[in-house]
Amino acid sequence: MIKIEKRNDLSRSIYFLTPILAIFLTLIGGGIIFYILGFNPIEALKFFFITPISDLYGLSELLVKATPLCLIAIGLSFCFKSNNWNIGAEGQLIFGGIVGGGVALLFYNHDGFYILPIIILSGAIGGMLFAMIPAILKTYFNTNEILVSLMLVYVAKLLLDYLVVGPWSNPEGFNFPETRQFSESARMPILFDGLRIHAGIFITLITVFLSWLILYKTYLGFQIKVSGLSLKTAKYAGFKGKTMIIIVFMISGACAGLAGVGEITGPIGQLHRNISPDYGFTAIIVAFLGRLNPVGIIFASLIVALTYLGAETAQIFLQVPKYTGQVFQGMILFFLLGSDYLLFFKIKFLGLKKNEH
Amino acid sequence: MNTQLKVSKISKIYPGCIANDKVSLEFESGKIYALLGENGAGKSTLVKILSGVVKPDEGKVFLNNESIKLNSPLDAKKNNIGMVFQHFNLFETLSVFENLSIDSDKKDEDLRVLVNDILKKYNFKIDLDIPVLNLSAGQKQKVEIIRCLIRNPKVLIMDEPTSVLTEQETDDLFISLKQFSKDGILIIYITHKLKEVLSLCDEVAVMRKGKVVSVSNTIDEKIESLANKMVGENLNTIKKKINNFKNSEEILKISNLNFKSDDPYETNLNNLNLSLKKGECLGIAGISGNGQNELFQILSGEIITEGTSIMFRNKEIGKLNPRERREYLMAFSPEDRISQAAVPELKIYENVALNNFKSSNFFEKGLVNEKKIKEHSKKILSNFSVNTDNVELKSQFLSGGNLQKLIIGRELITSPELLVCFNPTWGLDVGAINYIHETLIQINEQGKSSILISTDNDELLKLSDRICVIYKGKLSKIMNADTVTAEKLGILMGGGSID
Numbered sequence: 016m017i018k019i020e021k022r023n024d025l026s027r028s029i030y031f032l033t034p035i036l037a038i039f040l041t042l043i044g045g046g047i048i049f050y051i052l053g054f055n056p057i058e059a060l061k062f063f064f065i066t067p068i069s070d071l072y073g074l075s076e077l078l079v080k081a082t083p084l085c086l087i088a089i090g091l092s093f094c095f096k097s098n099n100w101n102i103g104a105e106g107q108l109i110f111g112g113i114v115g116g117g118v119a120l121l122f123y124n125h126d127g128f129y130i131l132p133i134i135i136l137s138g139a140i141g142g143m144l145f146a147m148i149p150a151i152l153k154t155y156f157n158t159n160e161i162l163v164s165l166m167l168v169y170v171a172k173l174l175l176d177y178l179v180v181g182p183w184s185n186p187e188g189f190n191f192p193e194t195r196q197f198s199e200s201a202r203m204p205i206l207f208d209g210l211r212i213h214a215g216i217f218i219t220l221i222t223v224f225l226s227w228l229i230l231y232k233t234y235l236g237f238q239i240k241v242s243g244l245s246l247k248t249a250k251y252a253g254f255k256g257k258t259m260i261i262i263v264f265m266i267s268g269a270c271a272g273l274a275g276v277g278e279i280t281g282p283i284g285q286l287h288r289n290i291s292p293d294y295g296f297t298a299i300i301v302a303f304l305g306r307l308n309p310v311g312i313i314f315a316s317l318i319v320a321l322t323y324l325g326a327e328t329a330q331i332f333l334q335v336p337k338y339t340g341q342v343f344q345g346m347i348l349f350f351l352l353g354s355d356y357l358l359f360f361k362i363k364f365l366g367l368k369k370n371e372h
Numbered sequence: 373m374n375t376q377l378k379v380s381k382i383s384k385i386y387p388g389c390i391a392n393d394k395v396s397l398e399f400e401s402g403k404i405y406a407l408l409g410e411n412g413a414g415k416s417t418l419v420k421i422l423s424g425v426v427k428p429d430e431g432k433v434f435l436n437n438e439s440i441k442l443n444s445p446l447d448a449k450k451n452n453i454g455m456v457f458q459h460f461n462l463f464e465t466l467s468v469f470e471n472l473s474i475d476s477d478k479k480d481e482d483l484r485v486l487v488n489d490i491l492k493k494y495n496f497k498i499d500l501d502i503p504v505l506n507l508s509a510g511q512k513q514k515v516e517i518i519r520c521l522i523r524n525p526k527v528l529i530m531d532e533p534t535s536v537l538t539e540q541e542t543d544d545l546f547i548s549l550k551q552f553s554k555d556g557i558l559i560i561y562i563t564h565k566l567k568e569v570l571s572l573c574d575e576v577a578v579m580r581k582g583k584v585v586s587v588s589n590t591i592d593e594k595i596e597s598l599a600n601k602m603v604g605e606n607l608n609t610i611k612k613k614i615n616n617f618k619n620s621e622e623i624l625k626i627s628n629l630n631f632k633s634d635d636p637y638e639t640n641l642n643n644l645n646l647s648l649k650k651g652e653c654l655g656i657a658g659i660s661g662n663g664q665n666e667l668f669q670i671l672s673g674e675i676i677t678e679g680t681s682i683m684f685r686n687k688e689i690g691k692l693n694p695r696e697r698r699e700y701l702m703a704f705s706p707e708d709r710i711s712q713a714a715v716p717e718l719k720i721y722e723n724v725a726l727n728n729f730k731s732s733n734f735f736e737k738g739l740v741n742e743k744k745i746k747e748h749s750k751k752i753l754s755n756f757s758v759n760t761d762n763v764e765l766k767s768q769f770l771s772g773g774n775l776q777k778l779i780i781g782r783e784l785i786t787s788p789e790l791l792v793c794f795n796p797t798w799g800l801d802v803g804a805i806n807y808i809h810e811t812l813i814q815i816n817e818q819g820k821s822s823i824l825i826s827t828d829n830d831e832l833l834k835l836s837d838r839i840c841v842i843y844k845g846k847l848s849k850i851m852n853a854d855t856v857t858a859e860k861l862g863i864l865m866g867g868g869s870i871d
Contacts, residue, residue, distance in 0.1 A: 234735040237725065240718075247712040250674050251704070252726040253695025 019360050031311065033358055034304050037350035038318060044346050054333060062332050063325035063343075073324065075210035079282055080323045083108070083274035083291070085316035086219045087298035089226050090270025092307040093263040096230070097239040098246065101264060103149065103164030104271040105295025106171035107142040111272020112279050113175055114141025116286040119201040119279070120183060120194055130200040135218070135276050142272015143265045145171065150264035154257040160264075168295070179286050193287035203281040215277035222270060227309040229266075239263060271295060292323065300348045319344060375401040375436060375526040375558045377422075382431030384417050391417035392428065393582040401526070401558040404549060406569040406590070408602055409579035410659055410827070415562050418579075419531055422560075423455040424448040435526070453527045454520030458535060459637065460512050464505040468515055471504055476522055483522070490521050494548050509636055510541030517548070527558045534568060535661070536636045546572050564602070564659050566595045566866030578602055599862025603829055617649035617837065623821050624648040624790060629681040629690075631666055631845075639663035641670070641845045648790070648823065653816050655836030655853065656825045657861050663845035664825050665707070668794045671823065672704040673697045685789065695728065703727070703783035705793040707825075709772070713779045716768035720760075720778065721749040723767050727782045748785070756781030757807070773804025780811060791815060794825045809835060829858050843867050 045063065046056035067073045087104045094101040115138025122130045149163040176192070185195045203213035230236040238259055242249040249256060278290055301319050305312030326340025377399040384392040392414050399405050409415045420426040422433065424442040432439050440451050448455065462471050469484065476483055487500065496514050504512060513533060520528055530549070534542045549572065553559050561573055569576050570590055578586045578601040586601050624647065631641040641663050648654050658664055669675040670682075672694050679688040689697055694704065706712045714723040725745045728734045734745050749763040756777045760770070767775060776796060783791060796812070797805040812822060812835055825842075826832050832839055839856050841848040841864035848864050860870055 232740055234738050234740065237722070237735070237740060240722075241715060241726065244715045244717050245711050247708070248715050248726065251672065251694060251706055251712050252728065253673065253693040253698070255693070 019362055029358060031306060031308075033354040034306065034311070034315065034351060036354050037304070037347055040350040040354070041343060041346040044350070045343055048342070049333075052335065059329070059333060063329050063339075064321060066332070067321065067324035067328045072210060075207070075212040076324055077317060077320050078212050078216055080320035081316040082213075082216050082219050082281075083278055083294045084298050084301050084320055085313055086215075086222055086274040086277070087271045087295055088301035088305060088312045088316060089219075089222055089309060090267035091298055091302040092305075092309070092312060093226070093230070093239060094267045095302055096243045096307050097259065097263050098243045099150075099153075099260055099263055100161045101146065101149065101164050101267050102161050102299065103146070103166075103168050103295070104267065104298055105291065105293060106164065106168035107145045107268040107271035108275035108278075108291050108295045109168070109171040109175050110145035110275070111138040111142030111268075112275030112286065112290050113171070113178065114138055114272070115276035116194065116197075116279050117183070119197040120286075122201055123195050123198055126198060126200045128200070130198070131203070131280065134201055134280060135273065138276025139269040139272045142275060143269040146264040146268020146271070147261060150261045154260050175286065175290070176288055179288060183286065185285075191287075194285050196285050197280065201280055202284060203277065211282050213277075213281040215281050218273055218277060222273070223309045223313060226266075230309070235259075235262070271298075297344055300344055300351075304347060304351055319347070322347075375556070376434075377527055377558060377560075378434040378437075379418070379422070380432050380434065382418065382421060382428045382433070384421065384426065384428050390582045392421070392431075395431070395579075395582075395584055397577055397584060397587070399527075399558055399560060401556050402553065403574040404553050404559045404561055404572055406573035406576040407560060407562045407579065408564065408566070408569055408576055408598065410564055410602060413579040413602075414582040415579055416531065417582075419455070419529055419560075419562055422448065422453060422527075422529060424453075449523060452523065452525050453529065454523060454525035455529045456513065456516045456520060456531065456533060458532045460516055462504045462512060462515060465503055467501050467503055468498060468507070469500040471515060472500075472519055472522065475519070478522075486522060487518060490518055494551060496548075508541070509536040510538065510544065513537065513541075513545070514548075521552075525557060527560065528552060529560045529562070531562045532564070533561075534563070534565065542568075564661075564866075566598045566602075566868065569593075569598060570595065595863050595866055595868040596859055599866050599868075600859060603858070603862050603865070617652045620649040620651060622647055623650050623685055624823075625683045627681060627683075629670065629677060631670060631675060631677065633666065639666055639845045641666055644847055646840070646847065646850060648821050650789075650821055651816055651819045652837045653812070653822045653824055653835055654850070655832035655839040656823065656842055656847070657829060657832050657839060657865060658825075658827065658842035659865050660827050662842050662865075664794065664827075664842060666845070667842065668704075668706060668792065668825055671792045672702075672706070698727065698786075698788075701786070701789040703786065703788035703791045705776075705779055705783050705791065705796055707794040707798065709776055709779055714767050714775060716766065718767060719764050720753070720767050720770075721746045721763040723778070724749040724752060724763075724782050727786070732786070752778065752781040752785050755785065756811075771804075773800045773807075776800060776804060776808060780808060784811070784815065787820070789820055791820065791822045792825070793822065795827060796824070797828065797831060805831075829861050832861070833858065841865055 042060060046060055049059035050056045068077050087108065091101060091104055115134045118134045118137045145167065148167060149160040152158040152163050153160045179192045179194055183194045185193060203215050206212050206214065230239065238249065238254045241252065242254060242256065242259060274294060275290065279286055283290055297319060301312060301315045304319065305315035322340045322343040326337040329335050329339055330337040379395060379397050382392050382395045395418055407415050417426060421428050421442065424445045424447045427443065433442060435451055442448055472487060473480055473483055491498065498511055498514055504515065533545060537545065549559055563569060573590050576588060576590050576593060576598065577584055578598065580602065626644055626646050629641065629644040633640055639662060646654065666675065670677060673692055674694060676693065677690040679691040682690040684700055684702065687700060689700060710716060725734050734741055746763050750761065753761055753763065758777045758781065759774045767778065770778065780796065797808050815822060824832065824835055833853065833856065836853045838850050839853050840850040841861060843864060863870055
């Protein structure tokens, strides 16, 4: 007989070590997959994880990808910590992008230092408003926020599709599904010539610091923590549960909106159909890999960003589809959840127990 | 054909609790058997064993003198043991008939004929083609019963079936059950309601703390005798000095308070009236599940009512949430100390910060004032002799007694005018119980009031100045504690009446 028991002694260091174990297991799992596909696993993993960041351009690309991932994951950590399951960050990102992009298009032939801040702010507000839909439906109509936030992703995607094909499409764009290029004043400043890394990284870093402050040093953070651990206790302590649900969704949506606006004013420079390679969904993995801890999330976003780059390199050098990146992301989450299970529970082998007397 | 069911020396041990301790019982068809006991007495565990949900650690079940193995609910079905649980297992959006056909292997046409026969035979009036969500609780229960009857059960087990029924529905149910019994189905009826036992059942087995303490014919029993057996005959008469509060100031008054829940598994409260004087302890007895939870939440502000229905020190507080009520010097110690009163994963000082109100200054301008909270926590740990001085310790490492001391300490260190506590000594060892009891007596001596909602009669008799009983969401007359005996409480708790 096998018996599964809850562990009651849980050390903090192990709690932060299991993500590293999960990454290690992912490497082994990935190696096996490459081996089955007929590659030398060591070589293949080198292409996947080392080659992409072996030069300055690669490192810059890593940060370009990690910037939105980290930002979204930080926002999601507010929701997840308080037991609100916002799965729709991708939709909030896109909607933030739409609103920010719309404002950028308004200013397409203007110049001025004030343009970029307005765009960034409107993108954050866009994402925030979009995230409030599931929050309000949850608090006042008892809907399931997982379903609502997820379905709204498709609403946002289709809306973007409609806009770039229809009313917002570039009048001189030969009917390509894309808008005009934004003006220089509507673009994130590039940090180094020749590299794509942009000022959005500062927004991310400031957000990380602010969220650390909110989560660990404020009454709001305390309320979020208690509600996440026990809703009954939160009610007993007299926390305003509904207001808090709406606040965490607003924070999370604003972060996703910022990420969206960072993408379109940063590397992309216009609106088109694919402004995000599923950053909103991948950020869920980042949030959990980083243990919902602001510093943890920084490291997690770098690692997961690497899987995006690795997939592109592998596509070029090994001719495997770039979706291998998603396989790796999936494996990370799988191994993380697996090792978490062993972290919280222990399995006891009891041997066969005799029932007869 | 006669059916005999026998359980022999069944034991089931959960960590820290012996749910069934060598339980042996015999049942025979033609009679209705009651299994009576308080919550936690082990009835449900026994029933789960009979229905294959839980495997016993020891012991055997015999059906018609043959040992049967009940490893899963499917085994119970195969052996024609039917079971109607307290919580329904129906798909709300499917029709009645669809619900019935899901787990039946009969063809739909045959099943419909069979179901119609059952409906006619027992005079059930249910439309088979409407969604289950449109049915009343009583009708839903009938669907569950029909689901059992389709399989020609030899044994039908009903687990607290009347908890969600109206009086009329209860009467209907009893008529049906008697008819089933006449048709040769062995019926085991699980309850903690004494009146129901007397009006429905032929034999009654009483369980207490996992053991069968008595088996008898209901003809030989009265409400009082069953009550004594159920709650234990330990007539502990140590009481605190009874005071006369005639001239004291009234501190709390609840008038004509009603609470109707949307959740059918919660208890509605009807026309509650009570008042409390300064320095007084009001005890509220009752078998759990009769509305104590709801009453506690109404007092604490987790359930909000009309402002005027609760007056505390001449202020309307019905609309205030728990935090706002704390500002008015109320304090609350809930029943569930592990997952409500405190969070095990939080450190001691963080748990202390849960009792937060404006004047505590734990949070200033939205920021955590960790220093202040820790100082305050240290004071609680030493004043209430909690067995640690480390405020950084996670509270999951405290024993039940120390955790309860921490909670009571947290609530009392602000010198509240009223403490409401719900089963404050549940599951604690004797030492901790004594400490908590002394503390509760002490606050009364200091002129502070308390409301003690408890399922432990000894505790109530020991600590209360006045006592009343809550039964099905209604409060009995409030009695002076010196006129109350455990026997009287037992009668009221089982739904009987005394003059």
